[in-house]
Amino acid sequence: MNDFRIPLGTWIETFIEWITVTFGFVFDFIRLIVDGAFEGVAFVLVAPPFYVIIAIAAAIGLAARGWKFAVGTVIGLGLILGVDQWDNAMATLALVLVASIIAIAVSIPLGILAAKSSLASQIIRPVLDFLQTMPAFVYLVPALILFRVGEVPGIVATIIFAMAPGVRLTELGIRGVDKEVVEAGQAFGASPWRILRQIQLPLATPTIMAGINQVIMLSLSMVVIAGMVGAGALGGEIVASLSRLDVALGFEAGFAVVILAIFLDRVTAALGNGDTPIGRVLNARKASRSAAQPTSAPAPALV
Amino acid sequence: MSEITTTSSSSPDASSPEIAVKAHHLYKAFGRRPHEMVKKIAAGASRSDVAHLGIAAVIDASFEVKKGEIFVVMGLSGSGKSTLIRMLNGLWDTTSGTVTVGGTDVTGISAKDLRDVRRKSISMVFQHFALLPHRTVIDNVAYGLEIQGMGRTERLARAQTIIDLVGLSGWADSMPSELSGGMQQRVGLGRALAADTDVLLMDEAFSALDPLIRREMQEQLIELQEALGKTIIFITHDLNEAMFLGDRIAVMRDGRIVQIGTPEEILTDPANDYVAQFVQDVDRARVLTATSVMEPVRAVVTKTAGPRAALRTMRDLQTSVVFVLNRDRSFAGIVRDHDVLKMVKAGDTDLRTIIRHDATTVSPDTALVDLVEPSVGSDLPIAVVDARNRLLGVIPRVTLLAAIGNVTTSTGELPVIDPPATISVNVITDILRDTEMPRDTALEGAEA
Known part of the structure; x- marks a missing residue:
């Protein structure tokens, strides 16, 4: 018992090394793409003057939840500006957007697959359990080896960490669609693809949106951790404040994260439950598209 | 196709x-x-x-x-x-x-x-309607046609006629959630009908x-x-x-x-x-029809048989009414004992003059529930006649009650004969004897 040890860590290390050597070009390619995407988004957010970004954010807030939230957005972003964390916040936002968009683009199809096939579901579920419970820091190590220091390992680690709820809630949403309605689609001869597109996805939308909301929230929490591998931005500030015991800097960067988190959470949550000014406009448009109906009187004014 | x-x-x-x-x-x-x-x-x-x-x-x-x-x-x-x-x-x-x-x-x-x-x-209507909640009524009704590949204008026109057919005119652009359960199921029915x-x-x-x-x-x-x-x-x-x-x-x-x-x-x-x-x-009254409960007609004479035959039938069956048939066996009407008695006393022979037409006639597939009212209105049994007006059977009140209550009548297997006699057997026998003609005597003697 004394000297025996299962060399599990060594195996994984060997595996990662082997991957690095054999598929190095793949990871270089991924690095190129993700880096390009990040630089592009970051440029769009950082290049314009801060008031343009604040105005756009306020407009999104207004459309999603109303004027109170828009005012709150202006105050919050103003605070970030006031503590001189604007550029870092925008870089963090860019990291979160890129990571979440990729995570969503991967997790929704996986969720659909899991909902359609019990076999896929049985395979995907333990993998998700693994991804979700493995301490987030652990992802950083192989990501660092595969993608080298910079934003990319941070983004990749974030994607892996944040994907799980997107898959789970997509599966849950689709499986939760009223069985009889799906049967109705089948009974009238609709193809599985058509049932997915016209019945399952629209009816699962609130749950899927909750999943997207969770993906974004987890991304935000992970990009801060990703500051440790050189992803910089607010995460970098927080890591720096930790090493220097700089309480002031730590809380300033921390508040910036909280403000971004609240903004993203409220906006995506509002899109999920559909009862938003945007949702109302869309509904009014839908109603007025068909023949005139007296109840849809406000529609022409909005469209 | x-x-x-x-x-x-x-x-x-x-x-x-x-x-x-x-x-x-x-x-x-x-x-x-x-x-x-x-x-x-x-x-x-x-x-x-x-x-x-x-x-x-x-x-x-x-x-x-x-x-x-x-x-x-x-x-x-x-x-x-x-x-x-x-x-x-x-x-x-x-x-x-x-x-x-x-x-x-x-x-x-x-x-x-x-x-x-x-x-x-083959199309289907579901217990809990199974409408697409994110689509308007008309789009729901047109769903089957959409899957069949019909163009939008054409299928909406078809769906509109179906909406009118199932009684939802004016609701075409509502969402299912705005409709009551019954109306939602009309949409479900309309969707199935529209698929044709x-x-x-x-x-x-x-x-x-x-x-x-x-x-x-x-x-x-x-x-x-x-x-x-x-x-x-x-x-x-x-x-x-x-x-x-x-x-x-x-x-x-x-x-x-x-x-x-x-x-x-x-x-x-x-x-x-x-x-x-x-x-x-x-609810037996709604399911059972006249055919399944009617009694065979016993108190019946042909129109040409004459009042004495009618009176004898009444006496033998202890009833005050007999049904009268035409020569082709179609139903002519009923005669009542007092009328026949009077006729026999007067020596007339043509039954046609005293035929009454107040008996209710119904077709064989009439539900029992629809027989209650005529039964209440008159003491006469209801006459069940086919399309050619032939008398198939009669339904006395007792029979109707027994059928609805799912019990057997007091007469058991024997047919019920209604309404009961109002003139005593002896009176009728006396009158028949008093007015008898030679031919009748011969018959009476043969019967005895």
Whole structure:
């Protein structure tokens, strides 16, 4: 018992090394793409003057939840500006957007697959359990080896960490669609693809949106951790404040994260439950598209 | 396009064209080894014998549904009726047995062919409506047409006519959630009708509705069925609904069909104790028809027989009324004892002058509930006549009451004769003797 040890860590290390050597070009390619995407988004957010970004954010807030939230957005972003964390916040936002968009683009199809096939579901579920419970820091190590220091390992680690709820809630949403309605689609001869597109996805939308909301929230929490591998931005500030015991800097960067988190959470949550000014406009448009109906009187004014 | 219709008309060997849907020894078992279960059951095992392997939902169900018929499958929950209906359009595949829809075998065909059958031949109405909640009423009604590939303008026009047909005019652009349950199910019915398939499956379609709305929908369904001539397979757990809607009813119990028959057959001749017990609470007055309860006519004379014959009949049967027939056996009317007595006393011989026409006549398929009012209004038995006005039988009040209450009449197997005599036998005998003619005497003597 004394000297025996299962060399599990060594195996994984060997595996990662082997991957690095054999598929190095793949990871270089991924690095190129993700880096390009990040630089592009970051440029769009950082290049314009801060008031343009604040105005756009306020407009999104207004459309999603109303004027109170828009005012709150202006105050919050103003605070970030006031503590001189604007550029870092925008870089963090860019990291979160890129990571979440990729995570969503991967997790929704996986969720659909899991909902359609019990076999896929049985395979995907333990993998998700693994991804979700493995301490987030652990992802950083192989990501660092595969993608080298910079934003990319941070983004990749974030994607892996944040994907799980997107898959789970997509599966849950689709499986939760009223069985009889799906049967109705089948009974009238609709193809599985058509049932997915016209019945399952629209009816699962609130749950899927909750999943997207969770993906974004987890991304935000992970990009801060990703500051440790050189992803910089607010995460970098927080890591720096930790090493220097700089309480002031730590809380300033921390508040910036909280403000971004609240903004993203409220906006995506509002899109999920559909009862938003945007949702109302869309509904009014839908109603007025068909023949005139007296109840849809406000529609022409909005469209 | 007409793949299915061609098959049905060009293959008389498969099934006669009158059969819209045919189920042949259908089995459905849920469990790890369904085929083994079916084999055991077919060899004589009962449902509980194989319970450790899974659930035998449907056991050896065979029936044929004729074109234009309302075929009701009736059973309590867990009897397998929902499973049965879902095998008819392939929502669930059969463990064993075949289903034929319009001549096409739908068991074991490819998914694509099955979708084709569903689009063109068989549509469905669901218990909880199963409307697409994110679509307007008209888009829901047009759903089947959309899947069939019809263009938007055309299908919306078609859907609009169906919406008017099911009584939802003005609601076309509402969302389903704005509608009451009954209206939502009209949308569900409209969606199935719009698809314009020959066969309509209705799975407990009215069970989720209030009783009043349910009755209204049942009546509307019958009207629509008469107008459109669809073949309807209707699932229900409500016996009164089954009796009201069904041309024929299949009663299911524990996965098996225990009896198939018309509502009257099931009510008057239940196949076993289970069915008998089941039907004892049914509203008999609405299901039973005049034919099934009427008594043979005993108090009857032909018009030319003369008043003395009528009077003798009255005396012998102890009744005050006899029914009079024309020479071709058609129903002419009734005569009452006082009139006949007067006529005999006066020596007249032509019965026609005293025939009354106040007896109610009904057709053989009149429901008993519609006989109550005429029965209350007059002491005369109700005359049941066929299309050519021939007298098939009579329904005295006692018979009607006994039939509705499901009891036997006091006379047992003997026919009830109503109304009772009002003039004593002796009086009639005396008058007959006093007025007798030589020919009559001879007859009387022969009888004695």
